[in-house]
Amino acid sequence: MKKSLSIFLSVLIIFSIILTGCTKEAPSGTTGEETGNRETANESINTFRAQMTFNGSSTLAPVISAIATDFIEEYTTWDKVDPSFPAENISIYVSAGGSGAGVKAVLEETADFGMLAREIKDEENQKIGDPKEFKLGIDALTVSINPENPLLKIKDDLSTEEVKKIFSGEYKYWDEVESSLPHREIVVVIRDLGGGAHEVFQKSVMGDTEVREDAIQAPSMGALVTKVIENKDAIGYASFGMVNQNIGKLIPLKVDGVEATKENIVSGSYKISRPLIAVKKGELTPEQQAFMDVLTSEKGSAIIEKMGYVPVK
Amino acid sequence: MYKLLDKVFGIVIKLLALFSLLLLAFIVLFIFKESVVFFKEVPVLNFITGRRWNPLKSPNDLSIFNIILGTLYVSVVAIIIALPIGVGSGILLSTYIKGKWKIVIRGIIDILAGIPSVVYGFIGLLVIVKFFENTLDFSTGESVLAGGILLSAMVLPYIISTCQETMDKVYEEHSLSSKALGISKTYMVRKIVVPESRKSIIAATILALGRAMGETMAVMMVIGNAPIAPRLLGRAQTIPSLIALEMGMAEVGSLHYHALFASGLVLMIMLLIINIILYYIKKGIGI
Numbered sequence: 001m002k003k004s005l006s007i008f009l010s011v012l013i014i015f016s017i018i019l020t021g022c023t024k025e026a027p028s029g030t031t032g033e034e035t036g037n038r039e040t041a042n043e044s045i046n047t048f049r050a051q052m053t054f055n056g057s058s059t060l061a062p063v064i065s066a067i068a069t070d071f072i073e074e075y076t077t078w079d080k081v082d083p084s085f086p087a088e089n090i091s092i093y094v095s096a097g098g099s100g101a102g103v104k105a106v107l108e109e110t111a112d113f114g115m116l117a118r119e120i121k122d123e124e125n126q127k128i129g130d131p132k133e134f135k136l137g138i139d140a141l142t143v144s145i146n147p148e149n150p151l152l153k154i155k156d157d158l159s160t161e162e163v164k165k166i167f168s169g170e171y172k173y174w175d176e177v178e179s180s181l182p183h184r185e186i187v188v189v190i191r192d193l194g195g196g197a198h199e200v201f202q203k204s205v206m207g208d209t210e211v212r213e214d215a216i217q218a219p220s221m222g223a224l225v226t227k228v229i230e231n232k233d234a235i236g237y238a239s240f241g242m243v244n245q246n247i248g249k250l251i252p253l254k255v256d257g258v259e260a261t262k263e264n265i266v267s268g269s270y271k272i273s274r275p276l277i278a279v280k281k282g283e284l285t286p287e288q289q290a291f292m293d294v295l296t297s298e299k300g301s302a303i304i305e306k307m308g309y310v311p312v313k
Numbered sequence: 314m315y316k317l318l319d320k321v322f323g324i325v326i327k328l329l330a331l332f333s334l335l336l337l338a339f340i341v342l343f344i345f346k347e348s349v350v351f352f353k354e355v356p357v358l359n360f361i362t363g364r365r366w367n368p369l370k371s372p373n374d375l376s377i378f379n380i381i382l383g384t385l386y387v388s389v390v391a392i393i394i395a396l397p398i399g400v401g402s403g404i405l406l407s408t409y410i411k412g413k414w415k416i417v418i419r420g421i422i423d424i425l426a427g428i429p430s431v432v433y434g435f436i437g438l439l440v441i442v443k444f445f446e447n448t449l450d451f452s453t454g455e456s457v458l459a460g461g462i463l464l465s466a467m468v469l470p471y472i473i474s475t476c477q478e479t480m481d482k483v484y485e486e487h488s489l490s491s492k493a494l495g496i497s498k499t500y501m502v503r504k505i506v507v508p509e510s511r512k513s514i515i516a517a518t519i520l521a522l523g524r525a526m527g528e529t530m531a532v533m534m535v536i537g538n539a540p541i542a543p544r545l546l547g548r549a550q551t552i553p554s555l556i557a558l559e560m561g562m563a564e565v566g567s568l569h570y571h572a573l574f575a576s577g578l579v580l581m582i583m584l585l586i587i588n589i590i591l592y593y594i595k596k597g598i599g600i
Contacts, residue, residue, distance in 0.1 A: 098562040100561055100562040192567050193366075194369070214541045216538065216539060219538070233453075
């Protein structure tokens with residue numbers, strides 16, 4: 001009889017799970033989409049939520065994560081941030097999936113904030129409807145090579161034209177760039193063609209020219225940098241932050257004589273740069289505003305700078 | 314009382330089975346629905362036979378012939394490497410090793426199947442790719458061959474276990490009579506065990522091919538991800554790695570996004586065909 005009881009209980013559990021799943025689903029299905037959205041928006045302002053989620057750009061994710069960790073360590077519960085908040089534990093979740101995923105998460109409301117390492121496109125703006133945009137910092141893409149590359153002994157500067165020729169495959173061997181270099185194949189490392197980083201590079205350097213088809217597409221910025229660090233013949237557009245985290249292991253080249261420094265990136269004279277943005281659909285709740293204030297504060301900027309990126313202020 | 318229980322139990326089991334079937338149906342339907350949007354813009358034939366993949370350009374530049382070739386090439390290389398090793402291990406385990414050691418070795422091989430693919434990818438990146446670059450002096454180690462070697466290690470457990478099952482049976486059946494006839498073990502393996510289990514070797518090959526084609530992470534890390542016509546020592550791209558690489562960045566609802574679903578559909582159909590072949594082979598040998 002014991003056996004039959006346990007079977008009966010397990011069946012009960014399964015059905016109750018299925019049924020509760022259904023009831024949760026029902027309300028959003030019955031209300032119209034328009035009113036449903038407005039309702040949830042109002043709800044999120046009225047009811048306090050101790051949880052906050054970020055999703056998107058893998059460049060920005062570690063930065064937000066570092067600031068969030070700091071924030072949680074400092075305050076632990078919300079009432080210490082602002083006495084009017086309830087004494088609930090602060091939890092901020094950050095997950096990386098690319099800038100596109102960030103927009104998607106905001107659109108589908110699976111995350112409170114989307115993180116982007118590029119400008120928001122107009123179509124995306126329209127789809128979100130009422131986007132709130134927070135520019136947190138700037139990242140630049142540096143044309144970097146391995147420190148053992150003999151090119152460095154000759155010069156530390158490439159013109160846009162040369163970069164274009166290298167990445168488009170017109171120069172296939174290093175001795176075509178400079179005749180004194182050894183006859184070794186140039187290994188071009190890029191990020192995926194549809195991604196945010198490549199889009200920035202394409203726009204600011206390549207123009208209408210296409211990147212060579214057999215370029216290695218690294219699955220992440222970290223993988224790209226690792227490839228350049230480990231392969232003597234590699235060249236790739238490593239992010240400024242990554243270069244600063246790996247000083248000496250890969251060497252950023254000047255482009256058209258302009259070095260990728262903080263000043264040049266902020267002033268815009270170093271042209272291969274991209275903004276780091278957090279996006280929110282609709283109004284911010286007070287607690288979200290509180291965290292956003294920290295992100296944009298001096299302290300937040302200091303962490304952004306420590307991670308190797310250029311803060312907006 | 315027990316009759317009632319039987320009935321309830323039967324119903325529950327049926328419901329659960331139905332649930333998993335529905336799950337599969339929803340996945341297929343969803344991928345199909347998302348792909349149709351793309352196929353309205355780009356004809357299926359163009360998509361499959363075109364050679365260029367560049368999501369930044371016009372919709373006609375989204376086609377995956379090279380990528381399909383890459384997927385098949387890497388998997389076939391993996392099978393070619395893994396098959397002799399796998400069949401050899403199968404013979405070893407079923408005929409030469411008995412008792413405790415057999416269990417131990419099988420256990421170790423089964424562990425191979427349980428290692429997460431990202432760990433394989435990491436080893437591939439640090440060992441195989443580095444070896445190609447440093448020792449063999451390639452310009453880059455990322456290649457179809459590197460992916461093939463890595464995948465061969467990953468599909469090995471599947472080949473070994475499928476082969477061994479049949480070989481065990483065949484050996485048990487004939488060992489007494491061949492011992493009575495005084496035939497040497499090698500002769501028996503060559504003339505009876507291997508020919509008798511050839512259908513299961515084919516089944517193992519196809520099963521492993523299916524697994525290899527769907528492998529994502531490990532392959533993405535060592536193959537270079539360039540959508541060009543694959544060469545053994547050159548870079549290539551596979552459909553799973555394409556999807557994994559670009560899905561995060563693709564703008565939702567864009568043609569690029571739907572094209573990735575479409576390539577997923579193509580992969581699914583390829584795997585479906587392989588599984589159907591496997592089904593008929595299995596039916597033929599009556600496992």
